[in-house]
Amino acid sequence: MSPLVKTVLRFGLIILALLILFQLTNASLFIPSISVDFVIGIAAIILMALGIYLGRGIKKEKIIEVKPSSVIDEKRILSLGISPRELEVLQLISEGLSNQEIAERLFISESTIKTHISNLFVKLDVKRRTQAVIRGKEWRIIA
Amino acid sequence: MSPLVKTVLRFGLIILALLILFQLTNASLFIPSISVDFVIGIAAIILMALGIYLGRGIKKEKIIEVKPSSVIDEKRILSLGISPRELEVLQLISEGLSNQEIAERLFISESTIKTHISNLFVKLDVKRRTQAVIRGKEWRIIA
DNA sequence: TGTATTTTGGTACTAAAGTATGAATAGGTT
DNA sequence: AACCTATTCATACTTTAGTACCAAAATACA
Known part of the structure; x- marks a missing residue:
């Protein structure tokens, strides 16, 4: 289901639940056989279930936001004065490449890589x- | 806060909310100036907020259950024929230590570490x- | 145009990592 | 006892990594 459909469904449920509640309230006022407390009880159950469902939805989206926590911290990269090329090299180091392999990958000399x-x-x-790889991940400057 | 305290607090909130609701209901019946619809509205808001709060708690625990997915695969360690000592060395490599440092940590010669x-x-x-660190994590033989 | 930064590269060196080979010792198994 | 594996260590060697210092282009910027 798309997020849009879900949202529509959720608000539809809220409106539906509220309508039913008001109807029940009216009914209880004219039909004494149904106690007000009973209606309130049902309302409580319905609304809490709805709340839990909605809260779950909210949380789900938050989880999605949290899970890709491997968002690169651009600010820290700048504050450390790490250049784009250096970052590129660090990334390749973290992928297990040797200096020679990094040089070939970037079409530059190994000497430059060492620099x-x-x-x-x-x-x-x-x-x-x-250690550089560990730091890079700690500080979120590489994936 | 401990999980127990949290649970107690949650159920306390539920009971408190229900008590307030029933009181409000009674009040609305004897004081006509407060409409029943108004009470229902407040009840809806309180209960849904409560539901969202409770649902959030439920979700939080589920997240905790999902996170520690980094369980070491003992079977693979055996199938690869990796000895306890070798695993120990691999772990220290993954922590960024040099051969010399690993040797000092384990009180054995650097020569043995190289072996x-x-x-x-x-x-x-x-x-x-x-690459060994990457493989070790891929295959879940180190944390 | 001048200036700062980035990127590039070299040389020369030191240090660390990794390979190959052999061997001694300890512990557990058959 | 004989056997196997894990662990230990050494020597000698090759390769890779890393440092220090310098310097030429390229790029961006004011």
């Missing part, structure tokens, strides 16, 4: 590529 | 420690 990596280590405050 | 690592690489079918 980028050395600069990265300073900015990330690490000593090894394995 | 373990070489054997690990064969079993994991990788060429570098960065």
Whole structure:
């Protein structure tokens, strides 16, 4: 089901439930055999069930927002002064590539890769590529 | 807050809300200036809010159940023939330690660490420690 | 146009990682 | 006892990683 359909259904349910409640209230006023307390009880159950259903829907969307928590923190990248190329290299390091392989992938010399990596280590405050990957993920600057 | 306290609070809220509702209902019957529709409206809002709050709690627990999906696959460790010591070394590699640091941590020589690592690489079918970490997590043999 | 940053690359070096091979020891199994 | 596996360690070696220092282009920017 599309989100739109779901939303329409939800609001439809709310309106329907409210209508039924008002009708029940009126009925209870004219038909003494149905106690007001009974109506209130039914109303309570219906509305709480509705609330739980709606709350679930709200939460579901929130979960969807939370789950892809691997959103890159652009601000931190800027504050660390990490250049786009350096970030690209870091990403490839995290994918398990060697300096040679990264160089071939980016069509530049291994020498340049080493420069980028050395600069990265300073900015990330690490000593090894394995630590760089951990930091990169900790600080959400790579996926 | 502990889960027990939360549960008590929740049910306390439910009872409180119901009591208020019944009181309001009685009041509306004897004081005509307060319309029944008004009471029903307030009841609807309170109960739906309560329902959403309760539903949120239910969902939160479900999320907690889903999150710790990183259970170590002991069967795969055995099938790969990875020894306890090798696994220990792999874990420390994944924490960003150098061979020297791993050796000091485990009170054995760096030479032994290299042996373990070489054997690990064969079993994991990788060429570098960065790849070993990726494989280790892919195959759920490390956290 | 001048300036700052990024990107690129080189050389030379040190350090770390990884391979290959062999071997000793301890513990558990048959 | 004989056997197997895990663990340990060493030597010698090759490869990769990483550092230090420098410098030329390219790019962006005011």
